[in-house]
Amino acid sequence: MIQIHNIRKEFDDIEAVKNMNLTIEKGSIYGLLGSNGAGKTTLLKIIGGIYKQDSGDVFISNEPVFENVQLKSRTIVLTDSLYFFPQSTVRQMANFYQSVYPLWNEERFLQLNKVFPISVNKKIHRMSKGMQRQVAFWLSLSTMPELMILDEPFDGLDAVMRQKVKNLLIQDVAERELTIIISSHNLREVEDLCDHIGVMHQGEIIIQKDLDDLKSDVHKIQVAFKGEVPATFLEGVDVLYKEERGSVRMYIVRGQEREISAHVYGNKPVLFDILPLTLEEIFIYEMRDVGYAIENVIV
Numbered sequence: 001m002i003q004i005h006n007i008r009k010e011f012d013d014i015e016a017v018k019n020m021n022l023t024i025e026k027g028s029i030y031g032l033l034g035s036n037g038a039g040k041t042t043l044l045k046i047i048g049g050i051y052k053q054d055s056g057d058v059f060i061s062n063e064p065v066f067e068n069v070q071l072k073s074r075t076i077v078l079t080d081s082l083y084f085f086p087q088s089t090v091r092q093m094a095n096f097y098q099s100v101y102p103l104w105n106e107e108r109f110l111q112l113n114k115v116f117p118i119s120v121n122k123k124i125h126r127m128s129k130g131m132q133r134q135v136a137f138w139l140s141l142s143t144m145p146e147l148m149i150l151d152e153p154f155d156g157l158d159a160v161m162r163q164k165v166k167n168l169l170i171q172d173v174a175e176r177e178l179t180i181i182i183s184s185h186n187l188r189e190v191e192d193l194c195d196h197i198g199v200m201h202q203g204e205i206i207i208q209k210d211l212d213d214l215k216s217d218v219h220k221i222q223v224a225f226k227g228e229v230p231a232t233f234l235e236g237v238d239v240l241y242k243e244e245r246g247s248v249r250m251y252i253v254r255g256q257e258r259e260i261s262a263h264v265y266g267n268k269p270v271l272f273d274i275l276p277l278t279l280e281e282i283f284i285y286e287m288r289d290v291g292y293a294i295e296n297v298i299v
């Protein structure tokens with residue numbers, strides 16, 4: 001389990017992470033979303049022990065994270081900039097990982113060559129961006145990590161390879177309780193992978209929920225009434241966003257489907273439809289609710 005208590009991190013005069021509290025259960029896949037500059041990478045680097053927080057505590061399995069060599073040997077942090085030794089081949093990098101990560105699994109490394117069809121003798125710097133990312137996953141998964149921290153991890157991978165990597169990650173979560181924290185702007189990707197979601201904005205977590213609960217808590221409704229919208233209708237709904245298309249109104253509302261439907265029917269609509277939202281839509285509307293302009297996002 002990862003426990004974060006009241007952490008803060010400042011760069012010069014920017015408060016990148018503000019008084020944050022967060023708990024991530026072992027074996028879960030936690031999706032960290034947020035606007036540009038929200039503080040996601042900073043938070044991930046603090047959890048990965050790369051940055052030290054200015055105040056507060058971070059514990060993984062009850063151990064403090066920063067400068068904890070034991071924990072680092074069971075943690076993989078994959079960011080958008082990958083690092084390999086200059087001129088090294090896959091085999092040479094694998095030998096290095098083997099010397100640093102005590103749980104290195106050579107058998108798995110050899111087996112994964114079927115998933116990542118790259119010669120172990122090939123020099124990594126001569127590979128394409130996507131192939132280098134494949135090598136990063138190949139090496140990372142062979143270290144048998146307990147925690148993987150992934151910042152925009154699928155950039156450069158083709159659709160087939162993305163699916164293969166996702167399957168490997170899910171398999172490790174199911175079979176050996178790997179914990180994954182993943183930050184991505186590709187919300188569709190996060191939607192099929194994650195079980196928990198945290199949304200960051202200006203250094204704070206503004207929403208944190210089980211993904212299924214999050215999706216069952218926000219709905220899109222289309223409704224039309226004979227004449228004006230009844231005041232009693234508007235009083236009983238928590239509206240995140242509204243749009244008018246002639247006499248049909250579209251509302252994004254918070255609440256459970258059954259209660260919303262009962263409330264709308266009570267106001268005698270001439271037309272009513274209720275739909276679930278995608279994670280991408282929920283993100284856009286929730287961000288609007290905290291003042292992040294989306295006028296140009298909705299078309």
Ligand SMILES: Nc1ncnc2c1ncn2[C@@H]1O[C@H](COP(=O)(O)OP(=O)(O)OP(=O)(O)O)[C@@H](O)[C@H]1O
Nearest residue numbers: 011012014016034035036037038039040041042043
């Ligand atoms: N090394 C650094 N030095 C100074 N300021 C930094 C540094 N790293 C991050 N920041 C600042 O901290 C804030 C949070 O940045 P961070 O990279 O954590 O955001 P992010 O949510 O990952 O953004 P994005 O989605 O754009 O990648 C930003 O204002 C950024 O300019």
